[in-house]
Amino acid sequence: MFSHLKNIDTAFKHIRQFSLFLIIGNVLTMCFCIYKTSQAVNNAQNKVHILYNGKLLDAVASDRKTNLPVELRDHIRTFHQYFFNLSPDDKAIQANVSRSLYLADESAKRQYDNLREAGYFNNLISANISQELQVDSTTLSGDQWPYRFTLYGTEKLVRSSGTVYRKLVTQGEVRDLGERSDNNPHGFLIQHWEILANRDTTLSH
Structure with missing residues (x-):
């Protein structure tokens, strides 16, 4: 009889151990499933699907x-191209410069006023000159806001008598506005902007 009770006790211990292992296994499996599900949801939230030419493409979001x-270089390049890509038409010049002024503070407006008072834009219109800026390089310095930059570019001025190339060097700072808009998609603002050099280099026919 005692042997029978001992066997029952041993069997009960085995069942209890098996049940404990089973519960622990289920808990670990559930934790793993929750982790993988959360990881999959995060990955899905960071992906954007783009339909391009009938093909579905994945775009992955990042910090x-x-x-x-x-983004800083693109903001700086966009501002300068709006400001310096000019055609011999007053309305077109006004439209381009207006777009550029959304990306910078009053220092850009001062530079525009100085060029206008010097007759720069009138000369483009009267001589039927179109101007296009090619950004050669943009250097950034500093590791916190506002970031300082220096831009090196080449201006191409096309007129009936030939093509003039100018070297352009500007500098300024960029700060974060904290919000984006249609007129300022990066949400940055150029400040303390100045033109260091804008001089002719070569003439081609």
Whole structure:
């Protein structure tokens, strides 16, 4: 009889151990499933599907700090191209400069006023000159806002008598506005902007 009770007790212990292992296994499996599900949801939230030419493409979102230098350079390049890509038409000049002024503070407006008072834009219109800026390089310095920059570019001025090339060098700072808009998609603002050099280099026919 005692042997029978001992066998029952041993069997009960085995069942209890098996049940405990089963519960622990289920808990671990559930935790793993929750982790993988959460990971899959996060990955899905960071992906954007784009339909391009009838093909579905994946675009992966990333932290802004990762692409900050790229965004800064693009903002600086866009501002300068709006400001310096000019055609011999007063309305077109006004439209381009107006777009550029959304991306910078009053220092850009002062530079525009100085060029206008010097007759720069009138000369483009009267001589039927179109101007296009090619950004050669943009250097960034500093590791916190506002980031300082220096831009090196080449201006191409096309007129009936030939093509003039000018070297352009500007500098300024960029600060974060904290919000984006249609007129300022990066949400940055150029400040303390000045033109260091804007001089002719070569003439081609």
